[in-house]
Each structure stands twice: as structure tokens, then as C-alpha cells.
Amino acid sequence: MTSYVQPLDHGPIRELRLARPPVNALDPGLCRALIGALDAAQAEGADAVVVSGLPGIFSAGLDVPHLLALGEDRAALRSAWGAFFGAARALAGLRIPVVAAITGHAPAGGCVLALCCDYRVMARCADPDKPFSIGMNETRVGLAVPDGAQQLMRRVVGRHRAERLLVAGHMVPADEALHIGLVDELAAADDVIPRALAWLQPLLQLPRAPMLQTRALARADLVRALDPEHLHLDRFIDAWYAPDTQAGLHALLARLGKA
Template sequence: MRLGELQYIDVSIADRIATVTLQRPDMLNAVGARMHYELSQVFRLLEADPACDVVVLTGAGRAFCAGGDLEWLQSMVEEPARFDAIMDEAKAIICSMLDMGKPMVCRMNGDAIGLGASLALCCDIIIANETARFGDTHVRVGLVAGDGAAVVLPYLVGYMRAKEMLLTGQLLSAQEGHQMGLINHVVPEDELDARVALIVGRLVKGARQAIRYTKLALNARLRSDAQGMMGMLMAYEALSSRSADHAEAVAAIRARRKPEFTGN
């Protein structure tokens, strides 16, 4: 795949800065099958692209990323083999972000939920709109939190807080995330672009090799853990995707009612 072949992710490069924008604004940038595949490719493509030194990840419209698209989730409830097919993609998304030597800034212009939370966590600096919310809500739809947050969160907030967040599907305000150490900067919406530009400007004008190797050293343990854990996490998530509770959660969301979990 080439950058020009992306359908649901826009990549623009100017002044050695690559801006990666998730492009499903009418769906709050929820991830479907095609976008999931593109996410598994785009970061390795940018790592190899000599035209950029810094990457900014954001979403179009009023959300950063709302997690998995409901129709996509429903299709995997109906055909479980579809979930098995995305396990390698999920690992590639997280590992390619952590492997990237170029610094990545998350412009969290709105909610980062589920996979959206994992995408934000795998960036190096998060700058959030003050109205944004953050959380990995996998368990609230009957799924194991398998797509990356379980790897990164314990490093940022400690195991006890990470377990509470992941076992309850807790949502945090941007300010709560900042207080926990998840989010670097929280600003009003009209100041978001200026703060992103300030941080990105410092990075792009810095010593490229020094920044690159400092990042890779800092990420070394995370990269190792992701390589070791993602296969297991996705296998557990695949099992949970076949559960009656997951099917009930998807049906409940589509019907706009509360799910009734049975533990099956």
C-alpha cells in the first residue's frame, strides 16, 4: 500500500510534518474494516518516508476516534472468522506506532474511545481539547481490552488505576486524564491548533537523530511488552467476540438500550 491509496485516512506533509487525519467525521471517526487495515499500514509508511520528521495524529470533525464501528462489530458477531482476520492488523497498529522513531503528537480534538484511546496512548505527546473524553470501553461491549491500552496504561497511571479503568470501562474527562498523567496538555478548543503547533515546532526544529534515538530508548520496554502481549490480548479478545454478552452489547447499543449481561 502507498499513502495515496488510503481511503479513510488523509495524510498531508508540509515543512517536514506529516498530519494524519482519520476521515470518517460523520461516524465520529469510528473504525471499520478498511480503516483498520489502513491503520495497520500507515505508520510504517510514514516511518519510511524521508519527507517527514514529525507526525501529528488527529481526527476530522468533532471526535478523535470513537472506537469500533457498530456495523463492523455486528458483522463480526455474525461471522466470527472476520475477527480472526484482523488480529495481525491489530498487533501491527500498536507495534508500528511504538516502533516508529519519529515523534508523534496526538491532537485530541474530541473523544478518544476504545481503539481511539489506544491510538492516543501510543503517541508520544497528547494535546487535548478540554471537552474531550478518554477511555477504553471494551468491557462495556463485552470485549477484552485487547488492542493496546492494556500494554501502555499501566506505565502511565500504575497497575491499580489501569486495572480499574480497563475492568470498568471508565471514561475520563481530559482534565482527569491530565491529572493522572495520561494527557500532556489540555486547552480550550480555540487554542488547540496553536498549542499543537508550538510543540510540533519544537520537535521539528530539534536535533533529529537525538530525538529519534531518545524516543526509541524510552519506548524499548513498551515495544518489547507489546510484541509479547498483543498476540495473547487479541486471542482473548477474539474469544470474547464470540460471547453472548458481546452480541447482546452490540444489539443493545443499536437499539439504544442498556445491555443485559448474563456472563456467557
């Protein structure tokens, strides 16, 4: 495990803090570190997990500059996307409860990771005119959203609303995200992690085996959504090299360079 993921124990609950400044961009190193940290939490007997981010940002999603730097190396590109979806599958398939402490913005891959958790607590920005937002904004940079990722959104907000959000690449402000069920709770920035821990407490007081068995059955569709057959990575990578996709990605890269 690298320092990209910092484990912090709160009694029987392990917090895994994503720590790849400045925005927790999901490169293969961070994704594999998260998988290793989740495996370690289970192996070391944690009763539950909280995944948190940096102040103001949960994760900005995939590391686009890293992906573009791979150029025509399709194998490396496939490996990078495979590492990301491997991290999502590790969250979805975790045998113990996991809460997303969404400490700020959560676009694209950050939203996907949050949707793989049992419960989502999102920070309210101190400036109400600049709310934190969450969503899958892939279409705005020229990417299609794979079916498996779309299923995660449909699962929590319903098919029709998911279609509207996904096709438009809409980033949902925190208050609206709470209203439509995309997140479960809002809290002041300093209270996001305490609220995530608090949500887990009554769950962990239940008879353990029945709770975990019921949870596994209830989340089976979530795990299936992230099976490789629903992601079509080869088709996705073909589309990555399409002219309009490359134009959108390079435009994003230019904007990031000016930020």
C-alpha cells in the same frame, strides 16, 4: 492509501487526519489506510507526525456494527482486530515522533491509538457541562481489555489507577485526564493541532540521531506491549462469542441505532 486518512504537511511535520465520518470508526479500511500513511510519512522524509481526528471526535474506536455483521466468520473477525492492532503497532513503532491531536472524544480504540503516541493534546469542549472524554470503556459493552492494551494504560497512569479505570470501563473527562496524566495538555478545539505542532518544534531542534535513539529505547516497552504474544487474539475472539459479550454488543448497537 484511501481518503480515510488525509495527509497535510506543515513544513517537515506531516499531519495525518482520520477522515471516516461520522465518528472515525476503526474498520479494517481505516486501520490499513493509517498504516500506509505512517509508512509513507517515514519513507518521504517527514521529521514527525501528528495524528488528528474530526471536530468533536478523535475516534470512536472499533467499528462494532461492522464487526457484528461478520457473524460467525472467525477469520474475518480476527483479520479486523489484527488490522486495528497493526495500526496501533505502526504508531508505537514509528521511528519519528508522533503526537495525538485529540480533537474530541476518544473511547476504546481511539484511546489505544492516542496512548501509542509520544504526546497527547486534547480539546476542551466549548460546553463545560459536556466535556470530551477519553478511556477504555470495553467492559461496559462486554469486552475484556487485552493485556497489551492494558499495559499502554499502566504505562501512563500507573498500575493501580489503570486497574480502576479499566475494570470499570471509565471514560475520563478532559480535565481529569490531564490531572492523572492520561493526556499531556488541553487546548481550545481550534488550537489542538497548532499546540501539537508546537510541542514538536523544540524536539526537532535537538541533535537528531541521539534524540531518536533515546526515544527508541524509552519506548521499547510500548512496542513490546503490542507484540501478538501480549494480545492473545484467539482467546479474545473466543470471548467475543460469549453470550454476555454478544448481549452487551447488541445493546450498544441498539443504542447507536437510536443516536
